[in-house]
Each structure stands twice: as C-alpha cells, then as structure tokens.
Amino acid sequence: MKSRNLKAWLWLLPAILFLGAFMVYPLVDVFVYSMEEGYNSASQTFWGTGFYNFSYVLHDPYFLQAVKNTFILVIITVPLSTGIALLISLGLSSIKKVKELFQTVYFLPYVTNTLAVGLVFMILFKKTAYSEGLVNLLINAFGGSSVDFITGPYWAKMFVLCFYTVWVVMPFKILILTSALASVNQDYYNAAKIDATPPGRIFTRITLPMISPMIFYLVITGFIGAFKAYSDAVALFGTDLNAAGMNTMVGYIYDMLYGNSGGYPSYASAAALILFAVVLTITCINLLVSRNKVQH
Amino acid sequence: MEDRLDYEIIEKKARTRRIVKKTLIYFFLAVWALTVLFPFYWMILTSFKTYSAYNAEYVPKFFTLSPTLKNYADAFTAVPLGKYFLNTAIFTLLTTALMMAVIIPAAFAFSRLEFKGKDLVFTFFLALMMIPNELVIITNFQTITNLGMRNTFAGLILPSVTSVFYIYLLKENFEGIPESLYKAAKVDGTSDMKYLLKVMVPICRPTIITIIILKVIECWNSYVWPRLITDDQAYFLVSNGIQEIRENGFGRENIPAMMAAVVSISVPLIVIFLIFHKKIMEGVSRGGTKG
Amino acid sequence: MKVVLQHLTKRFPNRNKKIKEEVVAVDDFDFEIPDGKLIGLLGPSGCGKSTTLNLISGLETPTSGRIFFGDDDVTDLPPENRGVGLVFQNYALYPHLTVRKNITFPLENLKGAEKLSKEAMSAKAEEAAKLVQIDQLMDRKPSELSGGQQQRVAIARALVKRPRVLLLDEPLSNLDARLRLQTREEIRRIQRETGITTIFVTHDQEEAMSISDMIVVMKAGAVHQIGKPQEVYDRPANLFVAKFLGTPAINVFSGRVSGGKLYIGEDEVLSVNGVEDRVVWVGIRPEGFVLSKDGALRCGLEAVEVMGRDTSVVATHPSAASENIRAIISTENEIDAGSETVCFSVKPKKLFLFDVETEENIPFSC
Numbered sequence: 001m002k003s004r005n006l007k008a009w010l011w012l013l014p015a016i017l018f019l020g021a022f023m024v025y026p027l028v029d030v031f032v033y034s035m036e037e038g039y040n041s042a043s044q045t046f047w048g049t050g051f052y053n054f055s056y057v058l059h060d061p062y063f064l065q066a067v068k069n070t071f072i073l074v075i076i077t078v079p080l081s082t083g084i085a086l087l088i089s090l091g092l093s094s095i096k097k098v099k100e101l102f103q104t105v106y107f108l109p110y111v112t113n114t115l116a117v118g119l120v121f122m123i124l125f126k127k128t129a130y131s132e133g134l135v136n137l138l139i140n141a142f143g144g145s146s147v148d149f150i151t152g153p154y155w156a157k158m159f160v161l162c163f164y165t166v167w168v169v170m171p172f173k174i175l176i177l178t179s180a181l182a183s184v185n186q187d188y189y190n191a192a193k194i195d196a197t198p199p200g201r202i203f204t205r206i207t208l209p210m211i212s213p214m215i216f217y218l219v220i221t222g223f224i225g226a227f228k229a230y231s232d233a234v235a236l237f238g239t240d241l242n243a244a245g246m247n248t249m250v251g252y253i254y255d256m257l258y259g260n261s262g263g264y265p266s267y268a269s270a271a272a273l274i275l276f277a278v279v280l281t282i283t284c285i286n287l288l289v290s291r292n293k294v295q296h
Numbered sequence: 297m298e299d300r301l302d303y304e305i306i307e308k309k310a311r312t313r314r315i316v317k318k319t320l321i322y323f324f325l326a327v328w329a330l331t332v333l334f335p336f337y338w339m340i341l342t343s344f345k346t347y348s349a350y351n352a353e354y355v356p357k358f359f360t361l362s363p364t365l366k367n368y369a370d371a372f373t374a375v376p377l378g379k380y381f382l383n384t385a386i387f388t389l390l391t392t393a394l395m396m397a398v399i400i401p402a403a404f405a406f407s408r409l410e411f412k413g414k415d416l417v418f419t420f421f422l423a424l425m426m427i428p429n430e431l432v433i434i435t436n437f438q439t440i441t442n443l444g445m446r447n448t449f450a451g452l453i454l455p456s457v458t459s460v461f462y463i464y465l466l467k468e469n470f471e472g473i474p475e476s477l478y479k480a481a482k483v484d485g486t487s488d489m490k491y492l493l494k495v496m497v498p499i500c501r502p503t504i505i506t507i508i509i510l511k512v513i514e515c516w517n518s519y520v521w522p523r524l525i526t527d528d529q530a531y532f533l534v535s536n537g538i539q540e541i542r543e544n545g546f547g548r549e550n551i552p553a554m555m556a557a558v559v560s561i562s563v564p565l566i567v568i569f570l571i572f573h574k575k576i577m578e579g580v581s582r583g584g585t586k587g
Numbered sequence: 588m589k590v591v592l593q594h595l596t597k598r599f600p601n602r603n604k605k606i607k608e609e610v611v612a613v614d615d616f617d618f619e620i621p622d623g624k625l626i627g628l629l630g631p632s633g634c635g636k637s638t639t640l641n642l643i644s645g646l647e648t649p650t651s652g653r654i655f656f657g658d659d660d661v662t663d664l665p666p667e668n669r670g671v672g673l674v675f676q677n678y679a680l681y682p683h684l685t686v687r688k689n690i691t692f693p694l695e696n697l698k699g700a701e702k703l704s705k706e707a708m709s710a711k712a713e714e715a716a717k718l719v720q721i722d723q724l725m726d727r728k729p730s731e732l733s734g735g736q737q738q739r740v741a742i743a744r745a746l747v748k749r750p751r752v753l754l755l756d757e758p759l760s761n762l763d764a765r766l767r768l769q770t771r772e773e774i775r776r777i778q779r780e781t782g783i784t785t786i787f788v789t790h791d792q793e794e795a796m797s798i799s800d801m802i803v804v805m806k807a808g809a810v811h812q813i814g815k816p817q818e819v820y821d822r823p824a825n826l827f828v829a830k831f832l833g834t835p836a837i838n839v840f841s842g843r844v845s846g847g848k849l850y851i852g853e854d855e856v857l858s859v860n861g862v863e864d865r866v867v868w869v870g871i872r873p874e875g876f877v878l879s880k881d882g883a884l885r886c887g888l889e890a891v892e893v894m895g896r897d898t899s900v901v902a903t904h905p906s907a908a909s910e911n912i913r914a915i916i917s918t919e920n921e922i923d924a925g926s927e928t929v930c931f932s933v934k935p936k937k938l939f940l941f942d943v944e945t946e947e948n949i950p951f952s953c
Contacts, residue, residue: 007488008411015402016417018458023424033434047568088328091321104573108336110580111569113517115535116558119542120335123342123551134338134356167331172580179581189647192488193874194510195693195748196667205692209683228430231535238543239523250430257437258524268434276431310665379924 033269042075053270062242063271066252067256072158073165073248074226081166082218085173090207092174093181103178111172117233121164125149125177125236150236165232169225180214181207210289220283224232227279230254249275339562342366342557367556374546376529377557380537384561387452387522388515388535392508394457400504402463404492407470408478412494425460437524449530450474455521462507469503470496506579509572509577516565588657588751588784590620590643595652596639614679614808616684620786620801625778627816628788629797630805631831635899636788639805640754643786644732645669656751667696669752672745676757678737680729686740687725690715693748715747718777731822735766742774753778755787759794771798792832796820804828821936827944829870829939834914835899839908842869842940849940852906856883856933859940859951867949868908868941875937876900876914878922882930887910891924898922902929 009016009115033039036046057063089104092099109117126133127148136146147153149160164268183206192202230250233241241247242255249271255261256268340349344363350356371377406412406418438453445451473496481491497504519535526532532540538557546553569576595616598609620626628636641647645655645666650666653662661669667826688714694703694779705712716722721737730739735869738758745753758774759767775798789795795802796816804811804819804827812824823829829837834893842851849857851869878900886902889911893899899913900922914931916922922929940949 004409007409008405008414009403009408011405011409011488012417014398015421015458015463018398018454019421019424019460021439022436022455022458023427023432026432026439027427029435029438030431039553050866052504077815084328086324091325094321095318095325102325103577104302104570105332107573107577108332108566108569111513111565112336112562113535113538113565115519115538115542116562116733117335117339119538119554119558120339122542123555125333128549131354131356137355158841167335170332174431175577175581180725185677187677188681190666191673191679192692193646194666194669194671194673195694198696202694205684206681209681210702212933224428228428232521234539235542239539240829251428253434257434257575265434265438268304272434273429276428279428301660303659303668306668307665310668381916 009098010064024068030269030272034273036266039264039266053266054274057267057270057274058293060267062247062255063249063252065242065245066247066249069158069161070227070229070249071245073162073229074223076158076162077165077169078219078222078226080162081169081173082215084166084221085170085177085218086215088170089175089177089181090203094180107171109168110175112167114231115166115235119247120234121160121167122150122236123162127152151244154245157244159231160236161246163224164236165229168232169222172223176214176218177211180211182208212293213290216293218288219287220290221287223282224279227275229284249278297418300410307585329430336562339555339558342552343559344553347550347552351433354417366553368560370550370553371557371560372551374553375537375541375557376532376535377537377560379530380435380532380534381561382535383531384448384516388512390449391453391456391515392511394453395459395462395511396504396508398458399507400461400492400497403470404488404496406463406467406494408475409488421460421463425464433521445525447526447531449531451525452522452531452533456515456518462511465501465507466500473499490510502575506556506575506582509568509576510579513565513576537561589622589652589786590621590752590786591655591895592616592618592639592643593655594641595639595654596650597635598648610686611635612648613642613649613812616810618803618810618813618951623782623784625775625798626784626786626798627799627802628805629795629802629831630790632790633807634805636790636805637756638733640756640786640788643752644671644673644754651917665671670748670749670750672750672753674738674745674755674758675908676760678729678741678875680737680740680744682729682865685726685728686716686721686732687712689729690725690744690747691742697748709846712743713745715743718746718780719743719773723806723819731910734762735770738762738770738780739773742777746777753781753783753785755785757788757790759789759791763912767794774798791883793834793915796832803906804831804864806831812885822948823870823939825868826868826941829941829948835873835913836876837870837872837939838912840869840904840906840912841908841943842867842906842942851884853902854883854885857935857938858953860953861951862951866943868925868943868946870939871912871933872914873899873913874938875934876916876931877917878914878920878929879932880930884931884933885930886931888924888926888929891922893918900929 035049035051037050037052039046040230057192092102124134126149127136132140132146133149135149140146147156149156188206188210189202192206197205228250229248233248233251235248237244237246239253239259242261247255253268253275254273256264256271341358342361343369344362344365346362346364346366349360349362406414438454440446440451443451477495478491481495486494517535519539520535522533522536524537526536529540538561541554541557595613597613598610598611601608601610614635616639616670622856628639630636638647645661645664653660655661656669669931669948681692684692687709691708693931694708694711697703698755712725713722716725716871719742720840721736721739721743724732724740728739732740740760742755742758755774759770760769773796774787799816801814802812802819806827812828819828820832826839827862830839840851842856842860843864844850845860845864847860847862849859849867849869858868882902887905889901889903891898891900896918897915898918898920900916901909901911902914904912935953940951941947942949
C-alpha cells in the first residue's frame with residue numbers, strides 16, 4: 001500500500017514541482033509583496049509592512065486612468081461582441097451553402113498573432129504625413145473629416161481599441177454560440193413551426209432560453225478576458241501606454257514591474273490584487289444573475 | 297375557389313420572405329467575413345508594394361502591378377527576424393514537449409492510480425485553475441531574475457510548462473477508457489508506464505493532438521512573459537520582434553517591410569490552421585465549454 | 588377532414604456523397620384517409636413512414652405528388668399554415684416552460700381575428716389538459732414529469748389549437764411496456780372523443796393493429812398493403828406483410844402445388860383449387876396448426892412451452908425457411924414432450940401461398 005502511494009506521487013511529482021514553484025509560491029508571495037512597503041528590487045529590502053502600496057496605487061493617476069480605460073473597454077466590448085457573435089451564429093446556423101467556409105474564415109483571428117495583426121490595424125487607422133490612412137479616406141468619402149485614431153483624441157483611440165478587441169474575441173464567441181445553437185434539438189423548431197410561431201417569438205421563447213447557459217458562460221469569460229486586456233493595446237499604441245493614455249490595468253501591473261517605470265513589484269502586486277478583487281466581484285455578480293436568469 | 301387563391305398568396309408570400317431573408321443573411325455574413333479578411337489582405341498586399349510606391353500613394357491602391365519581394369529580404373536582413381523565428385520555434389517545441397511530459401503522467405495518476413489524498417490534491421489543482429496569470433507573474437519575474445535566468449530559454453520556458461486545465465482535460469479523457477483494459481493489462485503483467493504509452497496515449501491521441509495544437513498556438517503568440525524576461529534581441533520571440541520593429545522600425549518608417557515581417561510570422565500558424573481547422577475548432581470549443 | 592395523398596414521392600440525395608443515386612424515402616404513395624379515422628403507418632425502421640408524416644405536416648416538401656386536406660391542396664403550403672398538430676417521438680416539450688405554458692404556446696401564435704384573450708387561452712389549455720388527464724400537473728416543468736405524463740402534455744399541446752389533422756410520430760416508443768398498453772388505449776379514446784383525423788407512425792405491429800381503424804404497411808418507401816387491421820392480418824398481400832404482422836411470426840415453408848394438392852416436402856398438406864402446378868412459399872400462422880395424430884405435416888419436436896392459456900410448440904421441418912417453426916395450440920391438447928415427432932393438420936384460413944419470385948399472395952379455394 002505504501003509503495004503504491006509513493007509511486008502515484010512520483011507520477012505527479014513534475015506537475016507538483018512546477019505548480020508549486022510557479023503558481024502556489026507566487027500566489028502566497030504576491031500577498032507578501034503587496035504588504036511590503038518601500039521594497040527595493042536591487043537590495044531586496046523594505047522598511048515596513050502595511051497597506052501603503054494599495055493606497056499608492058489607488059492614488060496613482062496612471063492607475064486611475066488604466067481603471068477607467070479598462071472599464072470602458074469592458075462595458076463596450078463584452079455586450080457588443082456577444083451580441084454580434086449571436087447574430088452571426090444565428091445567420092450561420094440558418095444557411096447550408098458555404099457555411100463551413102464562413103466558419104473557417106471567422107475563426108482566423110483566433111490563430112493569428114495579436115501583436116502582428118494589431119500592427120495592420122494601426123496602419124489602417126493611422127494618419128501620417130504621407131497618407132490619411134485607409135479608414136480616414138473612407139470617412140472622407142462619406143463627407144467626414146479625418147481623425148487620427150492612433151495618436152489623436154481619446155474617444156478615437158478608444159474606438160480603435162474596442163474595434164480591435166471585438167475583432168480579436170469574436171472567433172471564440174462565434175464558435176461557442178454556433179455549436180450551442182447546433183445542439184438545440186431540431187424538433188423544438190419543428191414543433192414551433194407547426195404551431196405557426198413567428199420567427200421573433202421562436203428566437204425569444206425557444207432559442208434564447210435554450211442557449212442561455214452558453215451566453216452567460218461567454219459573458220462571464222468575456223468579462224474576465226476584457227479585464228485582462230493588454231496586448232491589443234500594446235499592438236495599437238506601442239509599449240508606452242501610460243504616455244498614450246491608453247493603459248489598462250494589466251498594462252499598469254507590467255509597467256510597474258519592468259520597463260522605464262518598472263522595478264516596483266510591491267505596487268505591481270497591489271495592483272494585481274485589486275484587479276483580481278474586481279474580476280472576482282464581477283464574476284460573482286454574473287454568477288448570481290445567471291443563477292436567477294438561466295432557465296433549465 | 298376563393299380558398300385556392302388564398303393558398304397561392306400564402307405560398308407566394310412565404311417563398312418571397314424566404315428569399316429575402318436568405319439574401320440578408322448572406323449579405324450580413326459576407327460583411328463580417330470581409331471585416332475579418334481585410335486586414336490579412338491589406339498586409340499581404342502592402343508587403344508586396346515597393347517602399348517608394350507605397351509612400352507615393354496618398355490614396356492607397358487596392359492592388360499592385362509591380363509586386364516585389366524586396367520587403368521580405370529587408371525584413372529578414374535589417375532585423376534578425378530569422379533569429380526570432382528560430383527562437384520562437386525552439387521555445388514552442390521545448391515548452392510543448394516538456395508540458396506533455398509533465399501533464400500526461402499527472403493525468404494518468406489522477407485517472408487510474410489509487411492513492412491517499414488523491415481527491416484533495418485534485419481539488420487543489422482545480423482551484424489553481426481560477427488563479428489568473430497576472431497574480432503570479434510578478435513573483436515569477438522576480439524568481440527568474442534572481443536566479444539569473446533572464447535572457448535564457450530556461451527562464452522563458454519553465455514557468456509555462458504546466459497547465460492545470462490540460463491536466464484536467466486529459467484526465468477526463470483517460471477516464472473514458474474502460475477500466476477493464478487497465479485491469480487486463482495488469483493481469484498480463486504490463487507496467488504502468490508501458491500501459492500508459494502503448495494503450496492510453498494512442499487511444500487518446502485526438503485529445504493529445506488538440507492539446508498540442510492549442511499549446512503551439514499559445515506559444516507562438518505569447519508576448520507578455522517573453523517581453524518581461526528578455527531584453528536581449530538574441531532571445532526575442534516573434535511577438536517581441538514585431539513590437540521591436542514597430543517601435544524602432546528599420547531605421548526609417550518602412551511599412552511595406554513591416555508588413556512583410558507581419559506576414560512572415562502569421563503564415564506558419566495560418567497554414568497549420570488551414571490544415572487542421574476542424575480539429576482546432578473542435579478542440580477550442582471543447583476546451584472552451586469545459587473550462 | 589379527409590387527407591388525400593396523390594402519388595406522393597420523396598427522394599433524398601444519398602448521404603454518402605460518392606453515390607449519385609438518390610434515396611427514395613417515399614415511393615408513389617397513393618391513399619385517401621377518410622375523415623375522423625385513426626390510421627397507423629406501420630413498417631420497419633427506415634421504411635419512409637416518418638418521412639410520410641413529415642410530408643403531411645409540411646416539414647418536408649415532396650419531390651412529386653400532391654397532398655390534399657379535404658379539398659384544399661396544401662402541398663406547397665408551409666407547415667405553419669396547414670393547421671396540423673404533431674406529437675414528436677421525444678415529445679419536444681420546451682424544457683424551460685411549465686406544462687401550462689407549453690400547452691398555451693401554440694395559442695399565443697394566433698393572429699388577427701383568431702387572437703385569444705388570456706382567459707380564453709387558459710380555458711382552452713385547461714380543456715385540453717382535462718382531455719388527456721393532466722390538469723393536476725399544469726405548473727410543473729417537463730423534467731418533473733414521467734414519460735407517460737410528458738406524452739400526454741405533448742398530445743395536449745398538439746390538440747389545443749384544434750388541428751385539422753393530428754400526427755403522432757412513434758408516440759409510444761419511449762414508454763415502458765405497461766404504460767404503452769395504457770397510453771395506446773388513451774390515444775384511441777382521445778381520437779374518438781375529438782373526432783380528429785389522426786395518423787400515427789409505429790414500427791410495432793401490435794400497437795398498430797390494436798388501435799387503428801386502418802393500417803398502412805410500408806417497406807423501403809413503398810406501400811405494401813392498406814386495409815383494416817384484421818383484413819390485412821387475414822389476407823396479407825404479400826410475404827413481407829404476412830411476416831411483419833403477428834407474434835409469434837408466421838412460419839414460412841417452401842412448398843409446391845401439384846394437381847390441386849399442396850405439398851410441403853413430401854407431406855400433402857391441403858387440397859388447393861384454382862392454382863396451377865408451381866413452386867410456392869407457404870405461410871402458416873402459428874395458430875393455424877391443429878395437433879392431430881394423423882395430421883399431414885410431420886415435424887420434429889424440439890420443445891413444448893406451456894404458457895397458461897396456450898401451449899407453444901417449437902418444432903422443425905426440413906422444408907421450413909427458418910430453423911424452427913412455432914405453433915400455438917390450446918393447452919387442452921395433451922402433448923408428449925418426450926416424443927420425437929409431432930403431427931399437425933392445418934387450418935386452411937390460416938395458410939397463405941406466395942409466389943416465389945414476386946412474393947405476391949396467390950389466392951386459392953379449398
């Protein structure tokens with residue numbers, strides 16, 4: 001019996017070692033860091049313990065800007081992407097011809113490098129000395145005036161960020177919703193058709209309730225994902241996000257850790273814990289709502 | 297007779313409505329397909345335009361009559377793009393291989409072996425799935441820095457060789473294999489290791505391939521951790537390379553060359569995707585719905 | 588409402604794309620279903636009976652042929668305008684709605700002049716629920732009901748809008764044996780009470796025989812026989828119909844007619860008039876055997892199973908198409924289970940002759 005136990009633990013040993021070193025220990029350590037005031041990376045010393053790091057972060061205008069950006073991004077992109085993905089999935093599930101082609105095309109952004117394609121988006125939206133950029137030319141064609149989406153006004157930059165984020169998260173949502181729709185038994189639709197149910201009612205009374213668990217799943221993961229937005233912003237606005245005023249909460253954490261303004265793991269830890277608390281709260285609220293709403 | 301007419305009207309209306317609906321749906325789907333494809337088209341197109349032609353076009357053209365490969369040559373010579381590729385390939389290969397070596401035994405232990413504390417450890421593993429990367433990356437950064445592993449492959453790879461989620465996915469799959477097979481193997485005196493490699497792994501090959509593909513995609517696109525841990529160009533991965541190109545360019549703002557670099561680093565994954573698109577999409581939707 | 592099917596045909600492209608040839612699901616179905624009758628579409632799985640039902644409901648459109656409800660040609664009418672009620676094999680009850688909401692669902696779709704007030708809907712739902720005796724369960728969700736109860740809800744939902752035709756797809760297949768007996772009586776009763784022309788699909792011949800006014804026996808898309816259940820049983824049009832109806836199944840022998848006598852092997856079984864000399868298939872119903880010491884059919888005795896009212900005799904005969912033949916005789920007949928052979932005479936009305944090639948019934952008189 002003893003040797004059997006030992007053997008089993010041997011099988012688990014690599015996983016436990018790696019998880020211990022790079023998940024469990026850091027998890028404890030992040031709390032320690034967040035409480036160490038005036039931690040110095042080079043000398044690895046600190047002069048006190050307390051909540052100063054949290055207070056510092058919460059009063060840092062860069063952090064507040066990052067929080068504002070992140071919340072705007074979350075509030076706009078999560079409902080928007082879920083809604084459009086739902087429309088597209090409904091469209092996909094009602095056609096037969098070239099359906100697979102559409103599905104494959106829609107999934108393409110999932111496998112592409114966020115940084116690389118972000119660069120293309122930047123080029124498309126950017127206004128330079130030589131060219132207005134393709135998007136601005138389009139705007140001009142419709143009678144609008146050019147806007148610099150990359151280094152211009154805040155709302156323009158936010159628009160590009162939201163647009164790109166939606167573009168990036170769409171494949172996953174379309175995929176999940178399409179398979180959710182496909183898993184609804186066709187008999188329900190046939191029954192509704194025979195009872196002369198109008199399409200709108202079929203959608204609200206049958207389709208939506210049937211796939212509501214998946215929609216809530218997507219909303220929850222969408223919130224979590226959007227709160228962690230970072231590389232999309234980097235791709236569009238460069239690594240110095242604070243200067244561009246487009247930093248996100250995760251970006252703030254990394255900037256505190258490394259780079260020009262880096263070297264402050266304590267502040268980074270405090271910010272990370274704040275982010276975690278926010279995400280946890282939102283997720284809990286989501287779960288509560290979904291428990292009440294999802295019918296099954 | 298009047299009834300007949302009514303029916304004809306109803307039938308006709310239904311037919312028209314169907315056609316209009318279909319057209320609208322296809323239009324809508326095509327619009328999104330264009331939105332998805334356009335950036336790809338644009339980067340390929342631009343990468344074939346000459347530097348002077350691109351800059352001369354105040355209104356960018358949607359085609360080019362004199363395609364050039366010079367941008368690709370520039371992309372690979374002006375910056376060490378080839379080196380980035382090699383680094384990324386090494387990083388992807390080692391990370392994926394190491395991860396499989398870690399998660400397959402763990403999944404096997406959880407699915408087939410009986411030992412004290414199994415449920416407790418497994419619950420603990422599942423709990424770790426909730427922990428966001430951002431929370432642990434800070435200490436990992438400090439750890440790797442303190443160990444002097446910045447700008448090494450070890451520093452890049454080690455923190456990402458375990459995935460609780462994949463252990464979970466694989467364990468579920470292993471458990472789907474009838475236990476009687478395991479018992480039969482035991483009766484025949486087959487060792488656990490042989491059983492795992494000769495029976496379980498081949499049976500679960502589809503899942504394992506899915507996991508490998510997903511991990512490869514993740515590795516190829518990883519940006520944050522490599523950025524934190526490398527500042528020596530000799531260890532840059534493609535994502536960091538592209539960001540470096542974006543920030544510092546090719547000495548001057550050479551957008552066609554930039555696009556050539558972007559195309560180069562996007563192509564490998566797109567090719568893999570086009571070959572395995574069914575498997576990848578299936579894997580993502582399975583992974584997604586279970587996670 | 589009578590339902591007329593004229594040369595109804597449905598072909599599907601083959602699922603295996605390499606095979607160009609289309610699959611014929613329903614082949615030239617021609618039938619007039621009289622008003623207010625209960626019709627059973629009967630056949631083995633894949634015979635096209637469900638496709639026929641879908642054609643009538645409008646969920647599928649026929650490749651050729653017409654469908655009439657009364658005098659109205661409904662062939663190209665979408666299902667929502669046909670006014671049919673359909674009960675699905677798996678019931679297709681909306682899992683997120685209560686029984687009451689499930690039943691009122693079709694009523695809420697009514698538009699214009701037909702639109703009902705909430706009270707009227709509720710009253711109609713109650714009425715339908717009473718008819719199928721589930722009025723106690725109105726506020727439960729489908730998942731809280733037994734299979735039989737779900738079945739009743741599905742019927743109530745199909746009936747509540749007073750359909751012109753009621754269609755039932757394998758209505759009993761998801762129920763256990765006892766419930767099946769009960770529910771089929773129930774379906775018969777509901778059909779009688781409402782007088783709605785009802786068509787139901789089943790692969791269970793006993794089910795079809797027991798409650799239908801008429802049955803339609805189908806195989807591979809083709810209609811083999813239409814008639815009252817007892818007629819079809821007593822005068823099967825061909826070997827397939829004879830084999831498909833009746834439990835235990837009919838016993839089939841190869842035989843020959845020679846000089847007005849029917850021979851099975853060397854045994855002269857019966858004199859048959861009006862049949863020329865030829866080789867035939869002989870079908871004998873299990874209840875068509877009579878135990879008699881000097882019976883013409885000499886069989887090897889395998890086993891005797893006493894089942895209360897009846898005795899089932901398992902025997903062998905060299906000319907039988909299957910390994911064993913089975914005879915059902917009254918328990919009053921004493922039979923020596925130790926004996927090696929057993930002799931039967933045959934009731935002429937329970938014996939049928941079929942052509943060896945076409946398998947069509949060959950009429951004869953004794």
